[in-house]
Amino acid sequence: MPDPLAEMIALLQPSARHSKQVDASGAWRVQRSEVGNAFYCMVLAGSCFLDVDGHDPIDLEDGDFVLVPAAYDFAMSSNNPPAPIGLETEPVVQADATVRLGQTDCAPDVRLLIGYCQFGAPDAELLVSLLPDFFVVRKERRLENIAKLVREEALAAHPARDVVLDHLLQVLLIETLRSAGETSDSKGLVKGLSDPKIARALRQIHAAPQTVWTVADLARAAGMSRSAFFTKFNRKLGLAPMEYILNWRISLAKSMLRQREYNLAEIAEKVGYGSTSAFSVAFSRKVGQPPARYAHQQLEQANHLPNS
Structure with a gap:
């Protein structure tokens, strides 16, 4: 019997676009409009808020992973201390290719792995419409291990780096969808399969x-x-x-x-x-x-x- 989730992922043709480590401290807030791009974030240390397209803020903590299949508008911000209304933080790229937010003269209290992927299918919008608006997976060790592999590969300059990233990202996507079926409140194919x-x-x-x-x-x-x-x-x-x-x-x-x-x-x-x-x-x-x-x-x- 076919696996509907596997078939959908095969049709979506996910591939790696961008991945980076973000360190933050103090009060900070960044907002992005990434039309049609899938956004993901793994909290490696600390905690923060994520606001996705009008939904209530999501409190993310160490070990949490979030995937937004079509991140049209979203913002991430500090929760301790809370970011002042209207604050827009300018990211600063460090010498080691990591990104720094907020205060730079102290050790970071939040560490994130964030990235984007793209779907190669021309009808990706139709397929993504069958998925929930977003997934949050809390402290899933398998996801954390895969996300760390993505980070290490993204920061390295190994041969066949892009090929490895593509495969790791596909595994990350499948594992996220599989893990989130029972916990997500959003409607979509994954919720139906649960x-x-x-x-x-x-x-x-x-x-x-x-x-x-x-x-x-x-x-x-x-x-x-x-x-x-x-x-x-x-x-x-x-x-x-x-x-x-x-x-x-x-x-x-x-x-x-x-x-x-x-x-x-x-x-x-x-x-x-x-x-x-x-x-x-x-x-x-x-x-x-x-x-x-x-x-x-x-x-x-x-x-x-x-x-x-």
Whole structure:
């Protein structure tokens, strides 16, 4: 039976963008707008606040790890002492490539490993929408060990550094998603997979995306009544079962169109549409352009050709 989480991560194509150690002391506050970039932070020592896109401040302590799949606006600040309202701290890069915040004439009381990754999938936004807004994993030793490996590799100049970082980051992402399923309050695929009954239905969808699924079929697979399944699926994932199926089918179709291994009729059949025209209508409504045009556009971009 397919693993929905593994399939999603494979489609997302995560890769390393940036990683750095940040030392801070006293009162400090930094704010960033990183549209579409995944932000992560491991607290190596001390504690601080993280504000993500209008959510309540998150109190992070030594050993905590946070992942924000699409960090549009966020701020980090000291919590002891609290940062004054309006404070904007200018980061100072040190000789050893670490970054210093706040007072620089004393030993740091907060040490962070922060970084960004990017998702190579052109439809990353659609896939990320199936994940929670953010994950916080408290004092998970496996994550801490992986994050430290990321830090060591990022600060070193070893051969194949970027390749190693890419693989470490993928492991870090998988471990975070796996660890956060039980603890995150946010809706999304991971939350759905943490529920054994909803997980059975999700695995059925991923095992046979070409099947003409109904809510009754999925409820039966989950061992629930139709109404109870529909309500719980919505509560866990933040969208209705048929909407999830549509999003997943379109994500699979985009991947197949980019790979150019199948023609439109074959792709339509593989993602559950009885005809090419029905597939084209559904794809166009979701993506904003027909699948043939999307495939041509992706080929042009891959070959660095100008748009015609």
